[in-house]
Amino acid sequence: xxxxxxxxxxxxxxDILNIIGIEDKSNTLYxxxxxxxxxxxxxxxxxxxxxxxxxxxxxxxxxxxNLLKKQLNNIPAIVDHISWVKEVLRLAEFFISCxxxxxxxxxxxxxxxxxxxFNDYCKIHVELSAKKKGCLHRQYIYIxxxxxxxxxxxxxxxxxxxxxxxxxxxGRDNFSWTNCYExxxxxxxxxxxxxxxxxxxxxxxxxxxxYIARDNYITNxxxxxxxxxxxxxxxxxxxxxxxxxxxxxxxxxxxxxxxKAYKYLGFFERDKVNQMKLQKRRVEALEDCLKTLNExxxxxxxxxxxxxxxxxxxxxxxxxxxxxxxxxxxxxxAEIDQLVKYIVxxxxxxxxxxxxxxxxxxxxxxxxxxxxxxxxxx
Numbered sequence: 001x002x003x004x005x006x007x008x009x010x011x012x013x014x015d016i017l018n019i020i021g022i023e024d025k026s027n028t029l030y031x032x033x034x035x036x037x038x039x040x041x042x043x044x045x046x047x048x049x050x051x052x053x054x055x056x057x058x059x060x061x062x063x064x065x066n067l068l069k070k071q072l073n074n075i076p077a078i079v080d081h082i083s084w085v086k087e088v089l090r091l092a093e094f095f096i097s098c099x100x101x102x103x104x105x106x107x108x109x110x111x112x113x114x115x116x117x118f119n120d121y122c123k124i125h126v127e128l129s130a131k132k133k134g135c136l137h138r139q140y141i142y143i144x145x146x147x148x149x150x151x152x153x154x155x156x157x158x159x160x161x162x163x164x165x166x167x168x169x170x171g172r173d174n175f176s177w178t179n180c181y182e183x184x185x186x187x188x189x190x191x192x193x194x195x196x197x198x199x200x201x202x203x204x205x206x207x208x209x210x211y212i213a214r215d216n217y218i219t220n221x222x223x224x225x226x227x228x229x230x231x232x233x234x235x236x237x238x239x240x241x242x243x244x245x246x247x248x249x250x251x252x253x254x255x256x257x258x259x260k261a262y263k264y265l266g267f268f269e270r271d272k273v274n275q276m277k278l279q280k281r282r283v284e285a286l287e288d289c290l291k292t293l294n295e296x297x298x299x300x301x302x303x304x305x306x307x308x309x310x311x312x313x314x315x316x317x318x319x320x321x322x323x324x325x326x327x328x329x330x331x332x333x334a335e336i337d338q339l340v341k342y343i344v345x346x347x348x349x350x351x352x353x354x355x356x357x358x359x360x361x362x363x364x365x366x367x368x369x370x371x372x373x374x375x376x377x378x
Contacts, residue, residue, distance in 0.1 A: 033067060033078070037087060040064040044090055057094070064091050065197040072114075072199070081118030085111045085143055092150055096157055101215035103197050108150055110199045112209035115143050138243060145244045148234045151211045152257050155231040159224060159264035162217045166267075224268040231261045248293055252300035255289030258282075259307060276318060282311050302353040309346035312339050 043060050068088055071079050088111045095104035122128065122136045212230055214223065235254050239245045245254070259282040266278040286304045293301050316339040323332050350357075 033071065037064070037067055040067070041087060041090060044094055047094070061091060061094055062197060069199065072110075075114065075117070076121065081114055081121065082139055082143060085114050085118070085147075088114070089146060089150055093153075096150070096154055099157070099161055101154070101158060104150075104154055105210065105212070105215050106198045106201065108147060108154065108211075109201055109205060109209045111147050111150075112144075113201070113205050115140060115147065118143075141241060142243055145238045145241045148211075148238050152231050152234045152238075155212050155227045155234075156257065156260050156264065158212070158214060158218070159227055159261070159267075162219070162224070163264060163267040165217045166219060218268075221265075221268040221270070224265050228261050228265045232258065235261075248297040249300055251289055251292055252297070252304060255285050255304065256307065258285040259311075272318070272322075276315065279311055279315050279318075283308060283315075286311075298353050299356050302350050302357045305346045305349040305353075309343050309350065312342045312346065315339060316343065 040060055040063055043055055044057075044064065047055065047057050047060075064087065068084065068091070071084060075081055075084055088107050092104045092107040092111065095101075095107065119137070119140045122133055122140070128136070211234060212227055214227065218224055218227070235257055239251075239254055244250055262278045262282045262285070266275050269275050269278060286308050290301060290304055316336065319332070319336055319339065323336075
């Protein structure tokens, strides 16, 4: 990065190995771009492990976007489709971690466009053997699942961020302060929009590959339901891909995505009865996943056991609030007793495997929330 100084035009590096006759002449600009991309990639990977402000991630994201934009018109001459898409998805993951929804959405759409070009490219090259084409097709199917999973996380984080935004807005009890805040937010939004890192996409590409249209906060249940339905559709699409869903860790990840989708939708649902139904759907999704896991999957089971214990605790609290303690029916008492047993059982199972969970997290053996993407992007 010091060599290019963040500029798109710079002198070609000198190929020392070619000059002294050790290697044949090579395109040093392409080699520099590859080294440049690898450096940016590892800085993005390490963003959560370096000291705060030690690395300017805003600059790193800008450099990476500009380099990807430069390479886009030279695929597959200087970089293959899949390698390029991997780095675009890595950058999209960074954007979504920062709540930069518009930029994330744009990068996911472009990733889908280039993935389609890759599939078309494989089809027209008749010189490829059937075995090679089969391998490339599996790569295509896998990368599409990664893109779909990124969209799932996009929707989940949008729902979660929107719920926080609504809570913050409801917490402001001074009308003049609210107006001041909204005016400030509008100024910030305009300021941020002038420096967005975006690829140029056609209207048709947006229509074909934009799975979630919203890129700003939602405030009502109807809008939340639209995103919620899309999340479930995408999860089911990924689950239908046997190349991906055959792994236990992936199945656990997808089950937790479904659980979170119901959880975040519940925030926008004002009807108490419907809220309880959503909590029970969370339980069903997680318990169904447990049935597909075995003794070798104890780490992944542990995360689900813990979440089930928490969900049942929520349901128990609501039940206790709603009953008349002086007039408890036998049915209500039995339900409360059953919930307590579930909570104790799931917490016990989690604690019995706590050492394995701690080891898995400490040594990066498992990261349930991002497993699918990490498998492909590393």
